[in-house]
Amino acid sequence: MSAKVLTITSGKGGVGKTTATANIGAALAKRGQKVACIDADIGLRNLDVVMGLENRIVYDLVDAVEGRCRLNQAMIKDKYIPGLYLIPSAQTRDKTAVSPSDMIRLCNELRSDLDWILIDSPAGIERGFKNAIAPADEVLVITNPEVSAVRDADRIIGIVEAEEKGSPRLLLNRLNPEMVKQNNMLSADDVVDLLAIHLLGIIPEDKAVLISTNKGTPIALDEKSLAGQAYRNIAQRLLGEDVPLLDLDKGSGFFNRISSVFGSGEK
Amino acid sequence: MDNFIKRIFSKEPSSADQAKDRLRLVLINDRTDLSSEAMESLKDDLLDVLSRYIKIDPKSVRIDITQEGRQQRLIADIPIAGPVSRKY
Numbered sequence: 001m002s003a004k005v006l007t008i009t010s011g012k013g014g015v016g017k018t019t020a021t022a023n024i025g026a027a028l029a030k031r032g033q034k035v036a037c038i039d040a041d042i043g044l045r046n047l048d049v050v051m052g053l054e055n056r057i058v059y060d061l062v063d064a065v066e067g068r069c070r071l072n073q074a075m076i077k078d079k080y081i082p083g084l085y086l087i088p089s090a091q092t093r094d095k096t097a098v099s100p101s102d103m104i105r106l107c108n109e110l111r112s113d114l115d116w117i118l119i120d121s122p123a124g125i126e127r128g129f130k131n132a133i134a135p136a137d138e139v140l141v142i143t144n145p146e147v148s149a150v151r152d153a154d155r156i157i158g159i160v161e162a163e164e165k166g167s168p169r170l171l172l173n174r175l176n177p178e179m180v181k182q183n184n185m186l187s188a189d190d191v192v193d194l195l196a197i198h199l200l201g202i203i204p205e206d207k208a209v210l211i212s213t214n215k216g217t218p219i220a221l222d223e224k225s226l227a228g229q230a231y232r233n234i235a236q237r238l239l240g241e242d243v244p245l246l247d248l249d250k251g252s253g254f255f256n257r258i259s260s261v262f263g264s265g266e267k
Numbered sequence: 268m269d270n271f272i273k274r275i276f277s278k279e280p281s282s283a284d285q286a287k288d289r290l291r292l293v294l295i296n297d298r299t300d301l302s303s304e305a306m307e308s309l310k311d312d313l314l315d316v317l318s319r320y321i322k323i324d325p326k327s328v329r330i331d332i333t334q335e336g337r338q339q340r341l342i343a344d345i346p347i348a349g350p351v352s353r354k355y
Contacts (some may be wrong), residue, residue, distance in 0.1 A: 147286050147293075154294050154329075157337070183281035190287050194294060196336040
C-alpha cells in the first residue's frame with residue numbers, strides 16, 4: 001500500500017473543512033479503505049469532537065513529531081468504522097510546534113500502511129496551512145456559495161498552484177437548492193465559472209449534518225440524509241468511480257424522493 | 268411565482284447575479300494585484316503612447332481584463348481613427 005495524501009483546505013474558517021474531512025474519511029473507510037485523518041490545526045483541536053473520539057486521546061500529532069510516542073500510539077481507532085483512524089492535534093501548543101518537513105516525514109512514515117491520509121487544514125494562509133499542504137499529493141478546496149468564502153477559495157487555489165501541487169479540486173458545501181432557484185444564492189455553475197477548477201462534489205445544506213455533529217457520528221453513514229449521500233458519492237469519485245452529481249432540484253424531502261422513485265417526481 | 272413576478276417588475280438584478288458580478292471584479296483585482304485605479308491609469312498611459320503614432324477616439328476604446336479559466340488576459344480593442352497629423 002502507498003497512501004495518497006489529500007489535504008482539505010479553504011482559506012476562510014467555518015466553511016466545513018473539518019466536517020468534510022471526517023465524512024470523506026468515514027465514507028472511504030466504509031468502502032474498505034484504510035484511512036488516517038490528521039488534524040493539522042494545532043492549538044484549535046476539533047476533528048476529534050466531530051469524529052466523536054475526544055475521550056480517547058492519549059497522544060497527539062506533536063507528541064508523535066517530537067518523539068514522545070510511536071506514530072501508531074497517536075493513531076486513535078474510530079468507534080464505528082474499522083480501518084478509520086484519527087491523529088489528533090495538540091491543544092496546548094501552537095502551529096510553530098510542527099514544520100512542513102515534519103509533516104512530510106510523518107506522512108511518508110504512514111504511507112506504507114494506509115490507502116488514504118486526509119489532512120484537515122487550519123483556516124488562513126500561514127504556517128498551519130503551509131504545514132497541511134506540504135505533504136499533499138492532492139488538495140481539495142472547500143467553499144460555500146457565499147462571496148467571502150469564494151474569494152478566499154480563489155486565493156487559496158492560487159497559492160496551491162504556485163506551490164506546484166497541481167490544480168485543486170473543489171467541494172461546494174451548504175448549497176441551498178431552494179435559494180439557488182430563487183436566484184438568491186450563487187449556483188454550483190456560478191462558483192465553478194468564477195473559480196475555474198474541477199468540481200468534485202456538492203454537499204447540500206442539511207440540518208442532519210449539525211445533528212450528527214452534535215452526536216459525534218458521521219453523516220456519511222446516514223442513509224437517509226442527502227448530505228450523507230453527497231459524501232458517499234465524493235468518496236466514490238476519489239476512488240475513480242464515475243458518479244454523477246446529485247440532482248438537487250428534486251429536493252431532499254421524503255415525499256419528493258418517494259415520488260421520484262415511482263416516476264412521478266415534479267421534475 | 269411571486270418571485271418570478273417580482274423579478275420581472277424590478278430593475279434590480281437578483282442578489283445571486285450581484286454576487287457573481289462583484290466577485291468577478293474582486294477576483295480579477297486579487298489575481299492581478301491591480302486595483303481599479305491602477306487599471307484606469309494603465310489605460311490612460313497606454314492611450315498616451317498609442318496616440319503618438321495613431322489617431323484614437325478615446326470614447327471608442329475598450330480595454331478590459333477578461334478571465335479565461337484561471338488565466339487573466341488584457342484585451343484591448345482600439346479603433347484607429349486615422350494617422351496623427353504630422354507637423355513636418
